[in-house]
Amino acid sequence: MEDLVVSAEMKGADLSRLPVAVVGARSAQFLSGHGEFERLSLEDAAERISREPHLMVNRVMAARRLGLPPIRAFDALELYAFVRPARYCLPTIQGLMEALHLSLDIDSDEDKCLAVKAIAERLLVDMEAQTYAYRAGGAKVAMMMARAGWTWGPYALKAIETYPDHSREDGLLVWTALTEWEDGAPPPPPGDEPVEADESQSRLADLLGEGSETREGQQRYAAAATHAFRPREFKDGPNLQLLEAGTGTGKTLGYIAPASMWAQKNDGAVWLSTYTKNLQRQLDQELSKLYPDPKVKAKRAVIRKGRENYACLLNIEETLRAVMMRAGVNESKGMDRDKILMGLVVRWARYSRDGDMIGGDFPSWLGAHFGAGRIAGLTDRRGECLYSACAHFRKCFVEKTARKAKHADLVVANHALVVTQAATRGDDPDLPRRLVFDEGHHVFEAADSAFSxxxxxxxxxxxxxxxxxxxxxxxxxxxxxxxxxxxxxxxxxxxxxxxxxxxxxxxxxxxxxxxxxxxxxxxxxxxxxxxxxxxxxxxxxxxxxxxxxxxxxxxxxxxxxxxxxxxxxxxxxxxxxxxxxxxxxxxxxxxxxxxxxxxxxxxxxxxxxxxxxxxxxxxxxxxxxxxxxxxxxxxxxxxxxxxxxxxxxxxxxxxxxxxxIDPTKPFADVVLENAHGVVITSATLRDKAQSDDAWRTADMRTGAQHLTIAPKRLGVPSPFDYAAQTKVLIVGDVNKHDPVQVASAYRSLFMASKGGALGLFTAISRLRSTYEQIVGPLESMDIPLYAQHVDPVDTATLVDIFRDELDSCLLGTDAVRDGVDVPGESLRLIVFDRVPWPRPTLLHRARRAAFGGRGYDEMLTRLKLAQAYGRLVRRAGDRGVFVMLDGQTPTRLLEALPEGVEIERVGLADAVKSICEFFPETGE
Known part of the structure; x- marks a missing residue:
């Protein structure tokens, strides 16, 4: 191996002399290497940052605000990814402080500059400590990255110089450090012992813990879900239970209880399927209540995703070999981005829980920093796997996860994977026969994608x-x-x-x-x-x-x-x-x-x-x-x-x-009929406006109508007092076709709530226009604004940032509406730019004709409104206001909202006043 020699220049790396920059939406705050603060306009800041690398957090976000191409900087995020590989943190100053357990008062941009420097200092001190847990393999990786022009290279090598025998292992060859999976005997077919209602409720009580509040709705839910965990009654279809659970019911633990009990009694797996990766992660967190010991949890609960989500070791090896063949740097900024990225990737792969690059412990912001295509190229997104012919087959993340799933009790999957496997491997005895579809209102979309x-x-x-x-x-x-x-x-x-x-x-x-x-x-x-x-x-x-x-x-x-x-x-x-x-x-x-x-x-x-x-x-x-x-x-x-x-x-x-036209028909044929027990659950399965037969919507959207055996159904109302906790305002004097008026309305409403606001849009162009017009005024009021399709951050991470920063605001589209789970004051206001009617595509036109014309449009719209409104109150103490900036909102659509909720049609000025009165602590 090539010796690791630290140059004199590298030895002289001095963090205290680095200038610091915090780039906002309207200006940038600087801290010089001599300890002097200075605020500059974005134009002047861009000129300075272009001349000299600065210490900052999220150089890509800073470059976008400055209107610059990718900049060279000492990005604390990249240092964190190297020093603490596969450890989650939000890509913000506050997120890094929380991950490092730094307690600093942040009351100004000057404080933010000091915090950025403290973050970098802590990371470098950690790397030099005798107790540092991530030394293995770091030396060779750091040398490659330093020679590729990584700004932190000299600092990392200075710390690594203190390591004993640091050149013994080549950390670039990450596959040599990974453990192999071992094949065991195939598990026997699961038993068929039923789960009784009292057993499910007893397991639920264990999950909730002593002293927890007993919720009658959750108890009923857990008991009803046992229908799917009884022996199948007929060969032509599963024991299907449709469960609508209002927000706050506690449906997640409500189905984990009988599912885990069935798995334990029958030595078989239950698959818990979600639509969004965000809920997959939340489910994984909830399972820690069932398996508090991480080692036990690693065996009994497994997250499964499609092959394209996982790092491919052969792709990593061949990409690394290709970039290492290049001499020097390959970019005008004096750095080889490919080598720097691969250094961070191999650091992560060595310590990753399961090799999941999409929604797992991989730093999601790396795609924006180095190119999403580069990240995607490290997975097997094209089905090119060599399987056992691959030199890394026995260490493969995908194969390791698949084998763990065969012996697990609970497998947390997603609708797309479940449907695809059922459609392509229907004769596979390892396919799950007991299923829970959470976010069941998305079964229709998942089936539509799978069978098109x-x-x-x-x-x-x-x-x-x-x-x-x-x-x-x-x-x-x-x-x-x-x-x-x-x-x-x-x-x-x-x-x-x-x-x-x-x-x-x-x-x-x-x-x-x-x-x-x-x-x-x-x-x-x-x-x-x-x-x-x-x-x-x-x-x-x-x-x-x-x-x-x-x-x-x-x-x-x-x-x-x-x-x-x-x-x-x-x-x-x-x-x-x-x-x-x-x-x-x-x-x-x-x-x-x-x-x-x-x-x-x-x-x-x-x-x-x-x-x-x-x-x-x-x-x-x-x-x-x-x-x-x-x-x-x-x-x-x-x-x-x-x-x-x-x-x-x-x-x-x-x-x-x-x-x-109806994708739930093949879904029922391929997925449901081959299962023994299925729970389909959501907060919005029914269209409550169809009072004569509200479950007809659920049957139509889940495929239940195509089964010979009728499902069992139960609706559990929310325990929340929505009439007291929420208010709905329909603003009638804003021209929804005028982007200036729409942006002004968002600005005024967000300022009235002092943040904690989610802005929902039916078009990306209107979202971007609104963002550009209001980001500056909100920042001047110390209200951070984030936006999907604007900020170079994935949606799940944007939601995490929004949840973490109490008074921030977030703009988004459908993916945000469906993926937000933000309890507490972080979400106290939701503003819709206009009624979210279905897009008038040719596909929708055909389905509209088949499913009821205008009534179908209104049903879909009511379900969207119900989903959005349901984001407001996630726990008993939450309060919130729901605003629609569309005076033409039909009253019949508002039947999607809970009974008793106050609905007012007002002008913008009155809406602002009403919000201030509803949140008196936010008023002037």
Whole structure:
């Protein structure tokens, strides 16, 4: 190994001489290396920070506010990621202080500067301490990063110089430090002992602990949920329990109680499925009450996500090898961002709980700092896994988690994974038979995504890459089907012939630069010709060709040449699907015929390859059917349309889409009917405006209506006194079409509540416009403002920051509305810019016609309003105001709100006054 030599310059690294900068929305506060404070305008601050690296927190956020490209800085976040790998912290000054247990009074920007310096000092002191827990492997990583131009490199090496035998281990080779998983005997089938109501309630009491308040609604909920944990009554469907639980019921522990009891009694797993990663994390936290010992919890409770969420060790190795081959730095700022990123990644991978890069213990802000594409390239997002042929297979994060899940009691998954596994591995005995779908109002969307088909350029290009590998230059790994199968079928002439047929037929699929050829009318293949003509039809029939948003058009009355192009494409796709399917069948046959001679490694590779190949062959067959049938009537259960996708005004994709009008039908067929017991739960399963049959909405949105066996149903009301704790204001004198008026309204309302406000928007453009107009005035009142689609931070982290900072404000869209769980004063005001009617897409039009016309629109809107309103009160002492800046809000939509809540139609001035009176402590 190369010796670690600390240069004189590195030895002279002195933190006290570093200038500090805290960049706000309107100005920046500086602390010089001599201890002098100075405030500058953003323009002057940009000039100074461009000249000299400053100590700061979140250099990407600072650069955005300064209007600069990526800046070189001593970012305390990057130092934290190196010093405390895989340890969570919010990417803010306050977040770093809390993670480091620093108690400092922050009353001004000057205090913030001092706090940033104290954070950096603490981290460097920690790294030098004899008790430092993350020494292993750090020396070689720090040297690589220092030579790549990492600003903290000299400081890290100065600390590491004190380590004994620091050059003994190469921390870059992180896979050598990870433990291997071990295969045990496959678990026996679970038992079928029922969970009784009193057992569930007793387990609930244990989870709540002594002295906790008994909630009658939670007790009823826990008892009712046991229906899903009794032996199945009929073979045609599960014991299905629909449970609507008002906010504050305590539904999470209410279903954990019977689920954990069933798992314990029957030695089997229950899968707890959520829609958002945020709730997955919350569920994981709740399970600490069930398993307070972390070692026991690690065995009994497992988080499962799709393969694309986890770090791929082979991708890390090959990316690291590629960047290490480069000499020196590769950017004008004097640093190699790839090497710095890889240094932080290998530090994290060594200490990560489970290798989850999306929503796990990976620093979420690294994507904004170094590029989300760089992070994504370190996962297996394209299904290129070599399985047991990979040198790191026995240390693979995905394989380790999958094996733990087979022996766990509770598996915390997500709707997408559960539905996809059921659809693609229906005969797998390891698939869960006891399921809880939390956030059950999103089952419809999850099923819609899982059972749709998109014959588009991007999808075709991804398939070509999976089949043929990367066909042009670059460092990204993409081995292709031949390299994954060649060794397995070397002695099978039939399989080798089919493989060659597949690879030859795959030349039809879009290759590199397909988008430029399609948009430039220079199509080279039948696939590209179809895309070119599909794009032409969309542009010909759209009224917003120059806008930033995606476009769509019906398939009716196709333009000249489009039908012929589609049929030609269908024929070619069929020639690809047939050998793909035949090869998958042959691989499965080999598993049977060669069972006596195949070792376990080869069996695993054959089985995984056959499954992946069949899945993709089925997709290509569906594409072929769509293309061959183009121009004829679409099967009645589907809706099809042509689309042109855009991002920030630039075209990204185009093609033909097919969705089920009712995706809960395949969901019921594939997921529900094969399960033994299912709980579907949410705070908003029913549309309460349908007083004659409110459960009809729940049945329609969950697939229950397609089951032979009717579900059991229970609605548990919220224990909160919404009439006393909340108020609803409909503001009628703000022109919702005038962005200046809308922004002024948000500013006035946020100032009236003195922060603690969530602004919800139905369009990203209006969100951004409002942010730009109000961020400065709010900052002058010491009210921090954050925004989805503006701040370079992922949504879950934005919500965490909003929760942590008592008087901050947050602007967001649907993802924020559904993912916010902010108890206490941090959320005391919600403002909607306008009624969240469904987007008038062609897909929605088809569903509107099928599900009840205007009533369907109103049902969906009421459910959105109920979800948003439900964010206001999360515990007994919470109080809040809900404001709608849309005077045209129909009264019938407000039936979504709890009975007795005061609803006033007022002007903006009266709304401001009402908020001040509702929160007297915030008034002047």
């Amino acid at each position: 088909a998109h014959l588009t350029g991007m999808e075709g290009a991804e398939l070509r890459r999976w089949l043929r590998g990367k066909e042009s230059g670059g460092t990204t790994r993409a081995r292709g089907l031949k390299s994954r199968l060649e060794e397995l079928i070397s002695d099978d002439m039939d399989a080798r012939k089919l493989l060659e047929e597949v690879l030859d037929a795959a030349s039809l699929l879009p290759s590199d630069n397909w988008l430029g050829r399609v948009t430039g009318a220079a199509a080279m293949t039948r696939f590209e010709t179809f895309l070119m003509l599909a794009r032409a039809q969309v542009l010909a029939r759209s009224d917003a060709n120059e806008g930033p948003y995606g476009l769509e058009a019906t398939t009716s009355e196709p333009i000249e040449g489009l039908v012929d192009a589609a049929h030609a494409l269908g024929e070619a796709l069929m020639q690809l699907a047939k050998p793909m399917g035949a090869l998958a069948v042959l691989l499965v046959r080999r598993l049977d015929e060669d069972a006596e001679v195949l070792d376990s490694t080869s069996r695993g590779r054959l089985e995984a390859s056959a499954r992946s190949l069949k899945l993709r062959a089925d997709t290509v067959m569906m594409w072929a059917q769509m293309a061959e049938g183009f121009g004829a009537p679409v099967p009645e259960q589907f809706v099809e349309w042509l689309m042109l996708d855009r991002a920030f005004g630039r075209e990204r994709d185009m093609g033909l889409c097919r969705h089920f």
